[in-house]
Amino acid sequence: MNRIRIAGVPEHFNFPWQLSIENRDFESQNIDLQWTNVPEGTGKLCQMLRNNETDLAVILTEGIIKDILAGNSSKIVQVYVKTPLIWGIHVAANSNFYTLNDLKNTRAAISRKGSGSELMAFVNAHNQNWPTKDLQFEIVNTIDGAVEALTHQKADYFMWERFMTKPLVDQGIFRRLDDCLTPWPSFVIVATDNLIKNQPHLIDTILEIINIQTSSFKKIPNITTTLADQFNQKKEDIEQWISRTEWSQEPITEEVLNNVQNQLVEVNIIDKKGTFAELALH
Incomplete structure (x- = not known):
């Protein structure tokens, strides 16, 4: 069994991961995917990637771009949620x-x-x-x-x-x-350079599994009730949230990456832009 660590915020966006882990979808492919909830959010997730405390992270697009440009040895492997946060x-x-x-x-x-x-x-x-x-x-x-x-x-x-x-x-x-x-896709999936170098096939398998889950997530019977109960939300709020949220099953494109970076430069979050190869797996 290949042990892979993944981390993300304990929010409704990441419930598809919980379902796939509970359904043993990763285990069936010989992957022991260990999820860590990180309520502190993006800054902590960046630190965990840098410190080799996680192999993968589901993370805010703007935060990881800024941190990769600042020396985080990781790459964006896919867009996870394409709608704005x-x-x-x-x-x-x-x-x-x-x-x-x-x-x-x-x-x-x-x-x-x-x-x-x-x-x-x-x-x-x-x-x-x-x-x-x-x-x-x-x-x-x-x-x-x-x-x-x-x-x-x-x-x-x-x-x-x-x-x-x-x-x-x-x-x-x-x-x-x-x-x-956010004037950009809200969440991306990121892998450390170490995982990309040593076990790229496992990344591909994990993405295939989660993409199947997210592509049919909205059609799960009573999913709004489940999410409302899980996250202490009113059902009408979850219905509004889920109607406005679109998951992605696609890699990030150079065009999207440049667009995000242009806007980050404009608001003084970054002072230099990185290349596609520096920021994303391609």
Whole structure:
């Protein structure tokens, strides 16, 4: 049995992996796929790839591009979710912030440096024509840390996937001011250079299995009820999320990669662009 480690955020996007593991789809191909939930998100996942703590990761597109350009020895092997990620912009329910403009020159809670929550604060600032050099950050590690920071005014706003944060809005802990969409595919699957070099056939097999799962995922009977129960969501919220989410079964193209990099340069997230060969398996 070939042991392969994979990591990703404990969110509804990754439920197809859980199903395939539970169904023993990987075991049937002599692969022991060991999944690790990483609630801290992209910054932590990048660190795990760098430290050889995982072989594969399901990770935000913008975060891994930035980290590969900064020396992470990994490659994008496929787009996982091709639709944009919807980032809700949240404040404490009892805060005095009511519009996006109220958040200018305030402190953003982020999970860690290099995380999606940090990078999207730059995208949002760019969209609002705020000087990105004025952005201030408070590292909170997880969504629980963000609740603590906003509630006790250690930070002023927090950007996180809209639907996963919705229960906190429903409970009156957060108030959502607006949304900020990624102008690129939200998630990609990444492999370390070491895995690509030594066991490329296993990557191909894993992708074949997960692609079968994601291509039919929406047709699973009662999938919205299952997801609502699993992730403490209202069924109507899951129905809205699943109708807006499209998984991919395709490699990333040079055109998409260049488009993402052009936008990352524009919002000052990266200062140089990489080649297709540096960033993706082809």
